[in-house]
Amino acid sequence: MKLTNDEKILQEIVKRAWEDLDFKRNLIANPVETIEKFIGRPINLPQEKTLSVVDQTNSSVIYINLPAKLDLEDMELNEDQLDAVSGGDGIVIVKPNNAEGNIFGGS
Numbered sequence: 001m002k003l004t005n006d007e008k009i010l011q012e013i014v015k016r017a018w019e020d021l022d023f024k025r026n027l028i029a030n031p032v033e034t035i036e037k038f039i040g041r042p043i044n045l046p047q048e049k050t051l052s053v054v055d056q057t058n059s060s061v062i063y064i065n066l067p068a069k070l071d072l073e074d075m076e077l078n079e080d081q082l083d084a085v086s087g088g089d090g091i092v093i094v095k096p097n098n099a100e101g102n103i104f105g106g107s
Contacts, residue, residue, distance in 0.1 A: 009035075009039060012038075013027070013035060013038060016038065018057075023038075024055070027053050028053050028054075028055055031051045031052065031053040032045065032051050035051075
């Protein structure tokens, strides 16, 4: 499975946070500024959204992320997402859309 540009960048961000404590601290304190500096360009975060980075590296804690309930009536799903929903294969992960098609820009 080919990774999207956003997925590749997220992997790079996580790897850097694991390796560089100062980067990790900055990422948690100022995620947008830190990511923009890391990738060298502004990110395409929708105006009504904020970005939160939560440190989940403590191996003695089990973390549960509670996503917002999505109104699928007003969303457009791609073919893979439609197949998953119609086939009951599990949860569909949907990220906010924006003009560039991905949050971190690029191709």
